[in-house]
Amino acid sequence: MRIGLGYDVHKLVKGKRLILGGIKIPYEKGLLGHSDADVLTHAIIDGILGAAGLGDIGTHFPDSEWAYKDIDSMILLKKTLGMIKERYKINNIDCVIVAQEPKLLPYKEAIEKNLSTVLNIGIDRINIKAKTEEGLGFTGRKEGISAYAVVSLFENDIDICK
Secondary structure (H helix, E strand, O other): OEEEEEEEEEEEEEOOOEEEOOEEEOOOEEEEOOOOOOHHHHHHHHHHHHHHOOOOHHHHOOOOOHHHOOOOHHHHHHHHHHHHOOOEEEEEEEEEEEOOOOOOHHHHHHHHHHHHHHHOOOHHHEEEEEEOOOOOHHHHOOOEEEEEEEEEEEEOOOOOOO
């Protein structure tokens, strides 16, 4: 088994869409970034890459490449799966989204279902938690959103994901 930790953060701004785990969340602000700025998916990608020993999201999908400008992070997630599919399969993913607003509980199930579909793993292998910072720090001041993901991978010759 291999374990990777992913992290990402983006600034909240007016005029952008808020997308988390590939799901559009209604909110007055969205996340600023080179791609669609989906912090949750970016953290998951970093966790997968870290567990596989393949570096990080910036190495494979740099913000200096115009090919990734405004790209849907689900495309990047699928590309990341392509990098590991010969050797590894995902056992489980545990995530934390840190956001003072909006409340994410109503979207948690849709996010888990979407990620389950894209990753081709059972929904019971994905866990999403949403936390506030009680008004502290940049997330508490509603300036941005961050996400953490822990990903565990198994080598393909181990039959754990039935």
